[in-house]
Amino acid sequence: MHNLDQESSFIRRSISILALVVAGEAVFFLPFVLPRVFRPTLLDVFGLTNLELGIAFSVYGVVAMLAYFPGGPLADRYPARKLMAFALLATSMGGLVMTSIPSLAALNGLYGFWGVTTILLFWAPLIRATRAWGGAKLPGRAFGILDGGRGLVAAAIGSGAVALFAFFMPDEVQSASPEQRESAFRNVILLFSGITFAAAVFVWFALPQQSSTPREMPNRFEPKGLNRVIRMPTVWLQAIVVVCAYVGYKGLDDVSLYAHEVLEFDEVQSARVGTLSMWMRPFAAIAAGLLADRFGVARLTTLSLLMLALGSTMMAAGTFRPGMTAFFFVTLIATSSAVFALRGLYYAMMEEGRVPFGDTGSAVGIVSVVGYTPDIFMGPLMGILLDRWPGPLGHQYVFAVLAVFALVGLLASILFWRLVQRSIQEPIRPATSP
Template identity: 60%
Template sequence: MPRIFRPTFLGVFGITNLQLGLAFSAYGVVAMIAYLPSGPLADLFSARRLMATALLATAAGGLVLTAIPPAGTLRWLYAFWGLSTILLFWSALIRATRQWGGEAWEGTAFGLLDGGRGLVAALLATVSVSLFAALMPADLDGVTDAERLAAFRQVILLFVAITALVACLVWFTIPDRESGSRGPEQMFRTTDALHVLARPVVWLQALIVVCAYVAYKGLDDVSLYAREVLGMDEVDAAYTSNLSMWIRPPAAVAAGIVADRWRVTRLTTLCFLCVAVGSALIASGQLGGEWTVFYLVLVATSAAIFAMRGLYFAIMREGRIPLRYTGTVVGLVSAIGYLPDVFMGPLMGFLLDRSPGPPGHQQVFATIAGFSLAGMLASSLYAFCVTRTDPPV
């Protein structure tokens, strides 16, 4: 919701960019801790039960959000979501996807996963923005705080209902396979972590995820950039952010299909290059109020960012990580790779509040460009390490 409705979210909750960033950071800190035990849990227990429970807990937290809690409570709520969406959900999701795709179609499976997630997110974003626009008065300049709050509360309830519905779909569609049905070679062992830690490609994969996720978190600034730099109203700004979300499904699916026919690291390197160039262009301040050029840059960089989200776990095949280590690798890589959940929100909030208007946004996109260049280097090193080491973990 903050990605689509950031200006409205800040206004309704009466918080600054930094306070919202601290809530994101609370999520990130808890998530970082939860990633490590989530891996062994995914290797031991049924994905159906883990994921359904996580989704229901997340929906329950959404009901708390409808009360429009103060900034302190908001941080605790995001911390709770860090636990509900990661400990029981994340590694189970990745393992189930990798198992479903198999060795031949692993890239396609991850592309379809992120493309499908993107399609649902884009549809939900479109519906929520349309609902918000319909509930707001025609004259947006004269809207009252009470009218904005009432409309936004209905948007929150929409997100809650969809999350609860997905919990039901997960329960009835994902096979329930208990740990007891797995052979000894598939069970998690404490030595697994030591095997994983000894592989340079695992640490490089974590760095790739860090750099790609910084770019993804940077999309949180799109709606506020459209509002403060391009001069859009809050509804048009939300639609602009929604545009980038519609790029996600085709970009992720296409990247997954190409990855099964081409080296994942090459494709990842090209994506980082695209993000670096696009972000540097925005950071230069040369776009000014040029909507058309901004839209072109937004589409290109969004496609690259979402393509990487469909690739950075499919890269495990190129690194020859066996299926039985998937949960452990995902837990370790995610604990490091999703560190931007901890620092990117406060950093963006600090930059935007310290330098209001265009300068703050330019600094945000300059940061994204720098991390993208680091991601290019990590992808190249990953490819080099793979060619130098033949045996898998």
């Protein structure tokens, strides 16, 4: 009987983390995966310029920045199951609006709406539910599986969407009429909307009806929790680590262009370089999570930031020249692994940072507001550097920015690590409200 209970518990936990993985990526299919995979088609069908699409992304970014903070306490108060399922349902309904090929103004409004559904209602509940799944003993494994699994889901669904699009297009793609292209693209939008809706149903039935609170995390939501979290130095150090790691993530957008302009790879080879970098995500995130539970999240975070700093510095120094392929790929794999390892680690830092479980959402709000600011400044900064100094020099400046942020993050992670070590003898207690 005891074995049956253990087996049943294992199955429930497996289904729960699978739901979190699928939902964690599905909610971003329509606003981000769709334009990333089908950008030329989207621009053509909607009659947009790159700048106009960029403005839509900016609308999303501004709404998201405003939504991160209030979304945290919301997640601490209401069950993740309800918030996440409703967010996925609402996001999928936005996809139906998108099939009408709306005007630019309506598209901007749609991206603002998605900023609310994916961030205000979804992001903090996802992180809180993942932390509950891992508990105090396996935070690294939980967040490593979450981000690594999301990478696999994105790759699989993206490949399937491309196959569907090709199926509805004529054999000679270049000969497709505007009507055929629009019809095929509508089917892709419907596919993404359907998957997002299915993820809502999956979450509703897979996650517990009430917010899951492990026995070793007895804290519940309290109105004073936000003030308590603001007073915790580990939360602010974690926010610095996230912003520095996210700069590294955004900087990886440059690797394919770097391979083309610096190493003289052709366009196909350069695309493969970018793909290789992205495929490091599931392996690095999951491996980092497993290792973190064995050796410590703070220690693995520090090591990953050190690796990111070294790799970025080598590229910023102009180390690579045409023909240095093997050395470049070793550096690319190491640097990309460090970036994606950090994505699997930086929310697991909450456990070692002694954030009360009931205050998880509030902490996520603070960390996210600071940590995802590169969504606002990194794109324009990279564009300025690459356009003003075309060729190798511009790329060196881009990676110099990554190296500087990595060093700042490294310093923050070391300070975080010292606080964690000190807490082994004297536990860190959040300051209470007056």
